[in-house]
Each structure stands twice: as structure tokens, then as C-alpha cells.
Amino acid sequence: MTAIRSVVLGCGSYLPQRILTNAELATKVDTSDEWIVQRTGIRQRHIAAEGEFTSHLALHAAKAALAHAGIDAQSIDLIVLATSTPDNTFPATAVAVQAGLGIDHGAAFDLQAVCSGFVFALATADNFLRTGAFKRALVIGAETFSRILDWTDRATCVLFGDGAGAVVLEAQEQPGEPSDRGILTTHLRSDGRHQSKLYVDGGPSSTRTVGYIRMEGREVFKHAVGMITDVIVDAFDASGTSADDIDWFVPHQANKRIIDASAHKLHIAPEKVVLTVDRHGNTSAASIPLALSVAVADGRIKRGDLVLLEAMGGGFTWGSALLRW
Known part of the structure; x- marks a missing residue:
């Protein structure tokens, strides 16, 4: 089908x-x-x-x-x-x-x-x-x-x-097979109970100002790895794949320690992880497509490769996408 x-x-x-x-x-x-x-x-x-x-x-x-x-x-x-x-x-x-x-x-x-x-x-x-x-x-x-x-x-x-x-x-x-090109599965989550851990202290309705980023860094780190692995396991289950099948892991570029810990917990080999956080810092919603662009331009990501994306952000929100390039 x-x-x-x-x-x-x-x-x-x-x-x-x-x-x-x-x-x-x-x-x-x-x-x-x-x-x-x-x-x-x-x-x-x-x-x-x-x-x-x-x-x-x-x-x-x-x-x-x-x-x-x-x-x-x-x-x-x-x-x-x-x-x-x-x-x-x-x-x-x-x-x-x-x-x-x-x-x-x-x-x-x-x-x-x-x-x-x-x-x-x-x-x-x-x-x-x-x-x-x-x-x-x-x-x-x-x-x-x-x-x-x-x-x-x-x-x-x-x-x-x-x-x-x-x-x-x-x-x-x-064809409708795991070998299809394109997005194979996506998984999205949010939990508003954690909004005070990472937020901006302003907005049109509340303060009539833009505000600044406020963050409880240790709390974000504590939740990040578990939440990230949760939606990645869902992606593996939905697609019938595993960490061994992944050609490239392109995570949100927030913190190298979070990325390393997540890859280790999921048994994704370090050489499959695309890292740009050292050069770009955390560019929020831009970080994954920026990292994708780098890995495509330098020849790492090629047609037919299985690419795993994941991110976590304020809210908390988190999600994964599995696609074949």
C-alpha cells in the first residue's frame, strides 16, 4: 500500500x-x-x-x-x-x-x-x-x-x-515501506507544569514588554535527557527501527553535555552525532536546520540516509522526527 x-x-x-x-x-x-x-x-x-x-x-x-x-x-x-x-x-x-x-x-x-x-x-x-x-x-x-x-x-x-x-x-x-524517502514519523510532547523553569519574563498581555530569558539550568538539564529519549524511543517503535539503523543523529544544539548524555543513553555512536553547538551556540528553533545544512554541505548526510531529529524547549516542549533523506 x-x-x-x-x-x-x-x-x-x-x-x-x-x-x-x-x-x-x-x-x-x-x-x-x-x-x-x-x-x-x-x-x-x-x-x-x-x-x-x-x-x-x-x-x-x-x-x-x-x-x-x-x-x-x-x-x-x-x-x-x-x-x-x-x-x-x-x-x-x-x-x-x-x-x-x-x-x-x-x-x-x-x-x-x-x-x-x-x-x-x-x-x-x-x-x-x-x-x-x-x-x-x-x-x-x-x-x-x-x-x-x-x-x-x-x-x-x-x-x-x-x-x-x-x-x-x-x-x-x-511505496509505504520503512525504506521510503521523506518523513517517516514524528512525535510531539509538552508539559506546562515546567514553564517556570525556562521562560521569558515579558509579553504583550502580561507586561507589555518583550522581557528577557530566565532559566533554571540544573532543572532543565535534569529533565532534558529523559524527555528526549522518550520521544526517540517512540520514533523507533513507530518505525520498527533502532539506534543501529540511524545514519545521523541531529539533535537540538543546546548543550554538548545534554547531547552526549542523550546519545549515550540511546546507544547512538558518537560518530553519528552532528554537532554545531560549539560554533553556533543555542539558536533555538534554528539549531536543527542549521546543523542539517552543515552536515549536508560537508557531504555527511546523503540521499537515502536515515536521519533522527530531536529537540526540547521551554514549556516544556519536546519532540522527535525520523526521516530518510
Whole structure:
């Protein structure tokens, strides 16, 4: 029995030009390169320029993904943009990208699941494509987290960076087997009881301000590995696969210690893990598509490879996606 799968046609990314190193941060806040690297694995991050918005980053990434896919923007009829740092409270940043691409048909909207945003957006687009409602989708993760950082709080300001990544999906008929190309299974979770552990202390309804990131780092770490492995085990069960079948593990790039612990618990070999956290920092919803782009560009991820994605973010939200490239 055949099945409609959301197949990745191409991917792209964009990083702002300015690089902020740990050494430079140490001149502004009580920290050091050694302290940051030991606890997070991060060595540098990119920072958006003055006047460079989330929509600008997203548009660059979208154009790169379309070029990599070799298709025209006019063939896109759905844009799902994951972000926690939109240009404006409304309209959605996705419509700015839609306009920037010269598209005046289909639908474009934002999705908010913090660091899990790209996995949630991928699952959302996948479901729309499989129903036949749309044919081709741009799924984007884009963030300017530097705009919501308290640069006096060393517990958070050392962690985050700016960037954007995108993939182009197309609904295609496949044989309906585990060997199909495209998204094989997605699993999403959330638990609002933990919202106080990672949040922004502002918003239009509550404070009429943007606010800053606040985090209980130890609590986030404590929950992360268990939650991540939960949805990955679900992905294995749903697809009849195991860690041995995975060619590449592309996790949310939040903290190297969390990534290492998760891979170890799942028995995923270290050489299968794609790591970019050292260069990008935590770019929230942008981190997975940025990492995908790096691994595709350097030749690691190739057509036919089985790729496992996972993320966890504020809320808490967490999710996984298993796809064949």
C-alpha cells in the first residue's frame, strides 16, 4: 500500500556576520572561555546586526533552501516558520518571508514551541502535505535570541545565538515501506507544569514588554535527557527501527553535555552525532536546520540516509522526527 511522504528536496541556512567569542564575552560578564566550554561546549555564537531582523535571516535561509532544491519560490504553497523572536507581535514573520519571496498564494504562519519549534513545524507541515491540502512547503527555524538576552546574566547570555535554517518539503507518493524517502514519523510532547523553569519574563498581555530569558539550568538539564529519549524511543517503535539503523543523529544544539548524555543513553555512536553547538551556540528553533545544512554541505548526510531529529524547549516542549533523506 502506497503512502504520501513529505520528502526533503533541499535545505539552506544563514548566519549573521558578527561572531561573538567566549573571550569577548568574558570582557563583559563574569565568565571565561574555559567555564563556558566545560559546561556547554560553546566557543562562539553569531549575533544579528542592528536592523537585521528574524525575517531577514529567515528569508536568506529560505532562498538558500530553494536554490539547493533547484525549484522556484512560486511552487511553494505553505510556509511554516518556527520562532520565539518574531519581528512583531503580529503579523506573523512568515508572511514577511512570503512577501520577500514574491509569493502571493497559499498560506504562511508562525509556530511557537521555543527550541522544539523546528520539529513542531516539520510535523505540522508534514501533516498538511500528507492530507493533500498543500503540495510544497518551506519549513523554517529562525531566531534573534540576542534581542531577549540579559547581558548581565552569565547563566543565559553565554548560551544563545542568532541564525536561521530552512528545508523544502514536497508531498510524494512512496511505496509505504520503512525504506521510503521523506518523513517517516514524528512525535510531539509538552508539559506546562515546567514553564517556570525556562521562560521569558515579558509579553504583550502580561507586561507589555518583550522581557528577557530566565532559566533554571540544573532543572532543565535534569529533565532534558529523559524527555528526549522518550520521544526517540517512540520514533523507533513507530518505525520498527533502532539506534543501529540511524545514519545521523541531529539533535537540538543546546548543550554538548545534554547531547552526549542523550546519545549515550540511546546507544547512538558518537560518530553519528552532528554537532554545531560549539560554533553556533543555542539558536533555538534554528539549531536543527542549521546543523542539517552543515552536515549536508560537508557531504555527511546523503540521499537515502536515515536521519533522527530531536529537540526540547521551554514549556516544556519536546519532540522527535525520523526521516530518510
